Amino acid sequence: MALRTIQMGMHTEKLAGKTQQRFFSPSEEENFLYPDGYDVDFNKRAEFDAEPLSPGEINLKLRELMSQGYGTIVMHNPGAKHGVAVGLLQRLNLQIKGSLGYFGCGLIDGPRITISGRVGWSCAENMMSGVVVIEKNAGSTFGAAIRGGDLVCKGDVGARVGIDQKGGTIIIGGRAGAFCGFMMQRGRMIILGDAGKNLGDSMYDGTIYVGGKIAELGVDAVEGEMTDLDAEWLERKLKLYGMEAPRGVRNMTKIVAGKQLWNYDNLEPSEKKIVL
Amino acid sequence: MCGIAGLIHRRATGDVGSEMTNMLKALKHRGPDSTGFALYGKPHGEELILRFKVAEQDEMAGSFDMHQAVKDRRHEVDKRLKELGAKILKEEEATEYAFRYRIKYDGDRRKLADFIEDIKGAEILSMGLGLELIKDLGDATVVSDQYKLNGFVGTHAIGHTRMATESDVDIRSAHPYWAYPFADVSVVHNGQLTNYWKGRRGLEHKGHRFVSNCDSELIAVYLADAMEQGADLEDAMKASIDQLDGVFTYIVATADSLGMAKDVMAAKPMVLYESDDFIGLASEEVAIRSIFPHEIDTWDPYEGEVRVWKTEAARA
Numbered sequence: 001m002a003l004r005t006i007q008m009g010m011h012t013e014k015l016a017g018k019t020q021q022r023f024f025s026p027s028e029e030e031n032f033l034y035p036d037g038y039d040v041d042f043n044k045r046a047e048f049d050a051e052p053l054s055p056g057e058i059n060l061k062l063r064e065l066m067s068q069g070y071g072t073i074v075m076h077n078p079g080a081k082h083g084v085a086v087g088l089l090q091r092l093n094l095q096i097k098g099s100l101g102y103f104g105c106g107l108i109d110g111p112r113i114t115i116s117g118r119v120g121w122s123c124a125e126n127m128m129s130g131v132v133v134i135e136k137n138a139g140s141t142f143g144a145a146i147r148g149g150d151l152v153c154k155g156d157v158g159a160r161v162g163i164d165q166k167g168g169t170i171i172i173g174g175r176a177g178a179f180c181g182f183m184m185q186r187g188r189m190i191i192l193g194d195a196g197k198n199l200g201d202s203m204y205d206g207t208i209y210v211g212g213k214i215a216e217l218g219v220d221a222v223e224g225e226m227t228d229l230d231a232e233w234l235e236r237k238l239k240l241y242g243m244e245a246p247r248g249v250r251n252m253t254k255i256v257a258g259k260q261l262w263n264y265d266n267l268e269p270s271e272k273k274i275v276l
Numbered sequence: 277m278c279g280i281a282g283l284i285h286r287r288a289t290g291d292v293g294s295e296m297t298n299m300l301k302a303l304k305h306r307g308p309d310s311t312g313f314a315l316y317g318k319p320h321g322e323e324l325i326l327r328f329k330v331a332e333q334d335e336m337a338g339s340f341d342m343h344q345a346v347k348d349r350r351h352e353v354d355k356r357l358k359e360l361g362a363k364i365l366k367e368e369e370a371t372e373y374a375f376r377y378r379i380k381y382d383g384d385r386r387k388l389a390d391f392i393e394d395i396k397g398a399e400i401l402s403m404g405l406g407l408e409l410i411k412d413l414g415d416a417t418v419v420s421d422q423y424k425l426n427g428f429v430g431t432h433a434i435g436h437t438r439m440a441t442e443s444d445v446d447i448r449s450a451h452p453y454w455a456y457p458f459a460d461v462s463v464v465h466n467g468q469l470t471n472y473w474k475g476r477r478g479l480e481h482k483g484h485r486f487v488s489n490c491d492s493e494l495i496a497v498y499l500a501d502a503m504e505q506g507a508d509l510e511d512a513m514k515a516s517i518d519q520l521d522g523v524f525t526y527i528v529a530t531a532d533s534l535g536m537a538k539d540v541m542a543a544k545p546m547v548l549y550e551s552d553d554f555i556g557l558a559s560e561e562v563a564i565r566s567i568f569p570h571e572i573d574t575w576d577p578y579e580g581e582v583r584v585w586k587t588e589a590a591r592a
Contacts, residue, residue: 079569080561098571101562118574120561121545137575140542158576159542177542178579196579197540 034109037090038063040071050084050098051077058084066092080120085113088130102139105132108149121158124151127168133241140177143170146187152241159196162189165206173243181208181255182218190234190252192245200255208255209234211245217255224256277439278466279303280451280546281558282527283567284432284534287588288553289318293420293428296435298566299558300416306559307439310450311419312411314462314529317430319405323365324379324459327401328353328392331373332446333413335397345397346373352395357381360388370423374401374447376408386457390485399448399487404460406430406531411450431587434529436464443490453493455500456485460531463499465492466559467524467544475520495526513537513582527557532590535583542579549574555585 046065050058058078062085065073072093078084082101085094085108092111099117109128114135121139124132127146133154140158143151148168159177162170167187178196181189184203194212201218208221209230217223234249245252281299283292292315300311317325330349336342353375357364362381370376381388389400402409410423416437420426436451443449455461469475472491475498480486484497495516502512513528513535523543528535536557538546549556549564549572556564561574577583 080565082560082562099561099574101560117571118561120547136573139545139547139576156575159579175578177576178540179542 034089038066042071045072046070047074055083203257220258222258224254279306279437279559280464282434292430292433293425296433297420299563302563302566307437309440309445310438312436314452315433316406326377329374402454407460448488449490453496455496463496465526469522471521510584537582540580
């Protein structure tokens, strides 16, 4: 397993921290608990109506239920409110029946969240681990700066998906807007539909797979070679969420960093004069 | 930051005053400095609705003789309307400094607007067959109550909650902007235009007037100019994507249409709900949910996208 991750380019440097260690080392023990985390039971289930609650009250309600050991929580009528289900730093099966507004599911580490509706801007920003699955569309800056986990939107998303992505996997079932993967540093992004302009602009590392048309590649984003390993990984990853590439994974386009930007250039100015 | 919203009933009319008030209440956190509405009611023949003010809100408490000055300015407006041959059918006092007139006028609207705005403190907020443009300091509840907008029946509306950034907190800098001198054209905007001064100078050279230093006014005047050259609304909006520099999402309304445009960076938000009967768009979905509390399918328009919807009457 470790060899395969190395072959896929996942080991480019030594990383520290729980999330990244788990991503790079499949043998790491699961069920890590933060010091103030709650020990929950997935078989203990609770439901509540978020309609009369403010975003702050909704988040407090989630904590209250977790403190009582509920590991499966069903939230009804979130009403596109902002900042809901944020800062969840532990295992939890959260089912949201409805849509979220901006900054939903941000700063999470560990929970599995399913959302039957849509999410607004900046969903799962800085997500560290866990799974978030959105059944409908998502707004812009989807998965900005995520560090780990799987973030899945089965519909279309806006611009700047995975801007500054530092790990994990983002999967888009439909179309994505401009500047996706801008300054991406690590991790994988899968766009099954078309991708907008400036895809992967100034990306440092990481991989973007696109199933549809690419409007325009960004600065220093280049097409990479699709390998058997890529195809196998894509098949397995998409299968996890009941998704498939419209034209097959082998016909997807792989985008990687060209690494020709100035920050990869270790020539001194005087040396450049000799070379250029 | 600013919040913008728009709605259109495609097949019927609705209480667009209450609907837009609720949408803007939901966007209050995006900007509490001022709130504005452009509501489109049913036209009455060729009668024009004139919305104008003769002072800023903060001026009213600012000087001892302001109340008399306001009366004098209004009297001067009446006098100049008469001088140009406009017949005042009905006068309503929305506030001490803002008024709604129903007039009959067949002459040059630009001339009328210029003549009225030559009066100190006077600004025409809107002139149109169906358009009524209301804007003032305060949140949506305050402005809507002050101008009695609940119960305003019409086909479509746009609105704005303002977080003042590069221009003052006053009515002059509040949105929407009327696309002078075009009857029934109004604009709301969220963003910043970086070529504002260059664009403004060019349009001023062509004879257009600006009443504020707010960059958003450029969009209204730009569209007015393009339409004056013969472009239709959608073409003018598409051209604006290239001509306006900066980050912006704006909504424009005409007598029978509602449109939105987003810059090529898609840097400012917009959520869209579309059905056969109703179109709702806003900076945040919570605004649309103030009309439809149940689950609805919404999405973000993409970078560089321009959309225009028409009322059923226009489509017919």
